Amino acid sequence: MLPSWQDKERYGSMIRAALWLEAEVGEGAVFTKARLREAFPDVAQIDRRLRDLRDYGWQIDTSREDPSLKQEEQRYVKMGAPVWLPGQAKAKPKAALTAAQRTRVLVADSFLCRSCGIAAGDPYGEDGIARAQLDVARREVLLPNGTVEVQLVTECNRCRVGGRGRKADVNEMISKLKALSPLEQDIFAGWVKADRRKRNQLEQLWGSYRTLPAESRDLIKQAMGNSDANQK
Numbered sequence: 001m002l003p004s005w006q007d008k009e010r011y012g013s014m015i016r017a018a019l020w021l022e023a024e025v026g027e028g029a030v031f032t033k034a035r036l037r038e039a040f041p042d043v044a045q046i047d048r049r050l051r052d053l054r055d056y057g058w059q060i061d062t063s064r065e066d067p068s069l070k071q072e073e074q075r076y077v078k079m080g081a082p083v084w085l086p087g088q089a090k091a092k093p094k095a096a097l098t099a100a101q102r103t104r105v106l107v108a109d110s111f112l113c114r115s116c117g118i119a120a121g122d123p124y125g126e127d128g129i130a131r132a133q134l135d136v137a138r139r140e141v142l143l144p145n146g147t148v149e150v151q152l153v154t155e156c157n158r159c160r161v162g163g164r165g166r167k168a169d170v171n172e173m174i175s176k177l178k179a180l181s182p183l184e185q186d187i188f189a190g191w192v193k194a195d196r197r198k199r200n201q202l203e204q205l206w207g208s209y210r211t212l213p214a215e216s217r218d219l220i221k222q223a224m225g226n227s228d229a230n231q232k
């Protein structure tokens, strides 16, 4: 049972905003800025207090991260640290990235989403309406020495929200499949039957390599003996 988000005596506005998300909105649901302000008429900068929760691992998407949202809407995606518990809100929050850090990561990643390879501003589909925005995400990487490190990596808005808003066109796909050569169609039919495409190990490794943050790609380059880092 969560404490009440209306308890102004015990909790500050960031914690109350967290409790409000859990009690009134619920994970996955969309809320408007107007609804938030209505719930906290006495807090001048409730938008900012809500954003502060991101430093504690709370995922709250705006139209910037999730193009399917309207300007005034936000989505409560995922709960983070239970900040209302003693000590949790005081845990050192992840420091926000500086502009210089962001730029360094974007340059290292050649301004491409490391998950899907799209470039900033490129259209996602043939309709050309939704365009990719790149941002810097944190990814946990298991290092060769066994420790886990959080590294920074470039990711596009669609990969970040897990492909929401992607529209599939079955007819278009069928006509493209029909246009393939009989041999290609046979191969594809085999994958469909098995419900998977067996990738060989080289392809699997390449796929994994491409999604690594720049620091980890450097480690692989070093191990392969052609590192940029060695020349510095």
Ligand SMILES: [Zn+2]
Pocket (backbone or CB within 6 Å): 113, 114, 115, 116, 117, 118, 155, 156, 157, 158, 159, 160
């Ligand atoms: Zn992407």
